Amino acid sequence: MVYVEPKWGYSLSMKRRSTKSVPNSELLPKCPTGIRGLDEITGGGLPRGRPTLICGSAGCGKTLMAAEFLVRGAVLYDEPGVLMAFEETEPELNANVASLGFNLGGLVKRKKIVIDYVHIEPGEVHESGEYDLEGLFVRLNYAIDSIGAKRVVLDTLEALFGGLRNEIVLRAELRRLFRWLKDKGVTAVITAERGREQLTRHGLEEYVSDCVILLDHRVNDQIATRHLRVVKYRGALHGTNEFPFLIGSDGISVLPITSLALNHKVSRERIATGIKRLDAMLGGQGFFRGSSILITGTPGTGKTIIAANFAQAACQRGERALFFSFEESPNQITRNMHSIGLRLEPLVKSGLLRFHSARPSLYGLEMHLATIFKEIEDFKPSVVIIDPITSLMDGGSGSEGKGMVTRLIDYLKAGQVTSLFTSLTQGGHALQQSEAAMSSLMDAWILLQDFEGNGERNRVLYVLKARGMAHSNQIREFLISERGVDLVDAYIGPSGVLTGSARAAQTSLEKASALAGQQEAGRRKRELERTRAALERQISGLRSEHEASADELRQIDEQVGTQTRLLTIERNELGRLRQADVAVVPRPLITSGNGRRHV
Amino acid sequence: MKTRRTPPRSFASKALPEKFWQLRLYVMDQSPKSVAALANLRSICEGHLKGRYRITVIDLLKKPQLAKGDQILAIPTVVRLLPAPVRTIIGSLSDTDQVLVGLDLRVAV
Numbered sequence: 001m002v003y004v005e006p007k008w009g010y011s012l013s014m015k016r017r018s019t020k021s022v023p024n025s026e027l028l029p030k031c032p033t034g035i036r037g038l039d040e041i042t043g044g045g046l047p048r049g050r051p052t053l054i055c056g057s058a059g060c061g062k063t064l065m066a067a068e069f070l071v072r073g074a075v076l077y078d079e080p081g082v083l084m085a086f087e088e089t090e091p092e093l094n095a096n097v098a099s100l101g102f103n104l105g106g107l108v109k110r111k112k113i114v115i116d117y118v119h120i121e122p123g124e125v126h127e128s129g130e131y132d133l134e135g136l137f138v139r140l141n142y143a144i145d146s147i148g149a150k151r152v153v154l155d156t157l158e159a160l161f162g163g164l165r166n167e168i169v170l171r172a173e174l175r176r177l178f179r180w181l182k183d184k185g186v187t188a189v190i191t192a193e194r195g196r197e198q199l200t201r202h203g204l205e206e207y208v209s210d211c212v213i214l215l216d217h218r219v220n221d222q223i224a225t226r227h228l229r230v231v232k233y234r235g236a237l238h239g240t241n242e243f244p245f246l247i248g249s250d251g252i253s254v255l256p257i258t259s260l261a262l263n264h265k266v267s268r269e270r271i272a273t274g275i276k277r278l279d280a281m282l283g284g285q286g287f288f289r290g291s292s293i294l295i296t297g298t299p300g301t302g303k304t305i306i307a308a309n310f311a312q313a314a315c316q317r318g319e320r321a322l323f324f325s326f327e328e329s330p331n332q333i334t335r336n337m338h339s340i341g342l343r344l345e346p347l348v349k350s351g352l353l354r355f356h357s358a359r360p361s362l363y364g365l366e367m368h369l370a371t372i373f374k375e376i377e378d379f380k381p382s383v384v385i386i387d388p389i390t391s392l393m394d395g396g397s398g399s400e401g402k403g404m405v406t407r408l409i410d411y412l413k414a415g416q417v418t419s420l421f422t423s424l425t426q427g428g429h430a431l432q433q434s435e436a437a438m439s440s441l442m443d444a445w446i447l448l449q450d451f452e453g454n455g456e457r458n459r460v461l462y463v464l465k466a467r468g469m470a471h472s473n474q475i476r477e478f479l480i481s482e483r484g485v486d487l488v489d490a491y492i493g494p495s496g497v498l499t500g501s502a503r504a505a506q507t508s509l510e511k512a513s514a515l516a517g518q519q520e521a522g523r524r525k526r527e528l529e530r531t532r533a534a535l536e537r538q539i540s541g542l543r544s545e546h547e548a549s550a551d552e553l554r555q556i557d558e559q560v561g562t563q564t565r566l567l568t569i570e571r572n573e574l575g576r577l578r579q580a581d582v583a584v585v586p587r588p589l590i591t592s593g594n595g596r597r598h599v
Numbered sequence: 600m601k602t603r604r605t606p607p608r609s610f611a612s613k614a615l616p617e618k619f620w621q622l623r624l625y626v627m628d629q630s631p632k633s634v635a636a637l638a639n640l641r642s643i644c645e646g647h648l649k650g651r652y653r654i655t656v657i658d659l660l661k662k663p664q665l666a667k668g669d670q671i672l673a674i675p676t677v678v679r680l681l682p683a684p685v686r687t688i689i690g691s692l693s694d695t696d697q698v699l700v701g702l703d704l705r706v707a708v
Contacts, residue, residue, distance in 0.1 A: 124687065139663070139672075
């Protein structure tokens with residue numbers, strides 16, 4: 001499978017720009033930060049050759065962002081950088097950024113980065129008469145020239161305000177410094193503490209007017225999330241929203257909420273669900289590749305089972321499936337699926353199936369999202385399962401949750417990854433309503449439900465929607481046995497849908513009546529046979545009677561004939577005797593019936 | 600290194616047992632503030648530490664790499680290396696009282 005690196009859409013802005021046909025050379029040149037997501041938001045990076053201000057309160061990641069800007073520049077873009085640190089010493093910085101996987105020390109050794117630690121001890125310095133900050137300029141200039149630096153980070157310049165008392169001189173010198181940085185042609189990042197009423201505590205934003213990025217660290221429901229906002233970006237279009245960002249094990253990633261354009265590639269390819277009857281319900285072929293599927297249901301309706309079947313089907317096709325589980329551990333899922341005859345261990349061992357389990361409350365939504373992205377990037381699956389999405393969404397407010405799902409779906413669709421989300425609905429709610437927000441994002445929606453009656457619960461399944469394909473509108477009973485899952489037609493009778501034993505009872509009732517009918521027919525058939533046999537017998541009796549009478553008739557006929565002849569003979573004899581006419585009849589020798597010879 | 604020693608004096612070594620003041624002045628070429636600072640420093644030292652001091656002048660225009668060592672930000676800066684502890688005074692040293700306090704020659708009023 002070709003994995004398409006998701007592109008956060010700024011195609012709208014790009015398009016607008018291209019229609020204006022502004023020559024590229026006139027556009028503000030940008031300096032790519034190499035920080036994931038930030039370049040997309042800023043449309044290519046920070047303004048090249050100009051200073052950028054990153055402000056934020058303590059602990060929101062200013063120094064790390066600035067350090068990543070330098071490290072990425074040195075590693076990815078071959079732009080050496082100078083880090084002038086006012087707060088942390090070189091060893092401290094090395095240790096701090098090592099947590100992001102950056103080897104600052106190595107880069108320093110390879111002359112890609114110069115770290116200059118500026119120590120200012122408030123109150124230690126006596127001031128007498130006029131001065132300027134030429135020393136700082138000299139140091140910076142020397143550091144830049146020593147490695148031909150293209151990037152400069154000043155972290156945190158405001159420390160100067162603590163060390164030097166003459167603020168007038170300081171401000172004049174800062175103004176000169178920013179001018180000087182621009183003249184030097186370096187792309188500079190200056191970090192500053194967030195102020196109460198202004199962006200920075202000492203109003204640095206008035207010196208840096210080209211690009212201001214605000215970082216924020218908020219705690220909602222005891223879960224902290226970092227946000228980034230481009231407050232100002234002179235001469236360039238930029239995303240104005242507040243974007244969540246994370247500090248992960250491999251650096252910072254900023255996550256744009258949504259892509260502006262809905263221009264994913266779509267596939268006509270269909271993939272099996274792993275349940276044959278469900279495929280049949282979906283036009284006989286299953287889901288579209290790259291679609292997003294929602295499976296909702298009350299507890300215990302078999303959502304995870306459908307998800308596991310789907311994963312198994314993917315693995316059987318030789319595709320990779322990534323299973324994010326937020327409620328069960330991988331071992332637990334494997335064991336539970338074993339009970340329905342689904343063996344997942346071999347798939348895990350063969351490397352086609354990977355589980356990722358985490359408690360929803362482990363970290364905020366953003367962190368979850370970033371972890372999901374990272375796992376997907378690592379594993380490059382063609383099927384992703386999130387089980388369940390609801391417990392993940394509980395981590396944030398409604399809009400945050402929906403925003404997260406939108407981003408996730410955008411991301412997955414861009415990569416042509418088929419996604420299956422299970423969603424737990426509370427019993428007794430209006431199902432459609434509670435899921436309405438999320439369902440609009442989904443291409444297919446399968447609803448699992450419990451039917452209660454006759455003292456039992458039975459599972460049923462509907463296909464609520466399936467965009468772009470003919471699908472069954474019928475309810476099916478969803479059976480789970482040790483041989484796996486099966487869907488059977490639910491009996492729809494006058495009293496409603498019959499499932500479980502009611503359905504079985506109805507079926508046996510029908511069977512019995514059919515049997516009775518059969519028996520009845522047999523009985524009647526036998527009776528008729530009997531009647532027919534009797535008639536046959538009668539017919540044969542009559543026939544023999546008829547034959548007997550015919551026989552008799554023949555005998556009578558014979559007798560009559562014989563008597564007539566005899567009479568004739570006798571008459572002739574008599575005539576002869578009476579000397580009648582001579583030669584009438586020669587005198588035959590006749591043997592009569594009684595054998596007597598008449599002569 | 601542009602090093603200017605104080606006019607050599609034959610008796611300088613005799614004064615050493617007391618306390619020797621080793622000062623380093625960071626300047627930027629011949630900027631007015633730098634020139635003024637050197638002149639001010641010289642006169643203060645002559646007045647208070649006659650024969651017990653040595654001033655090393657470092658021009659950062661020529662030796663920019665030396666700025667890092669003494670954590671120089673402002674120009675001009677005087678660093679008192681000896682006697683310990685290290686003291687730093689920035690500015691053209693026009694405020695003599697501040698210089699004296701900074702160099703630990705007089706307790707702050």
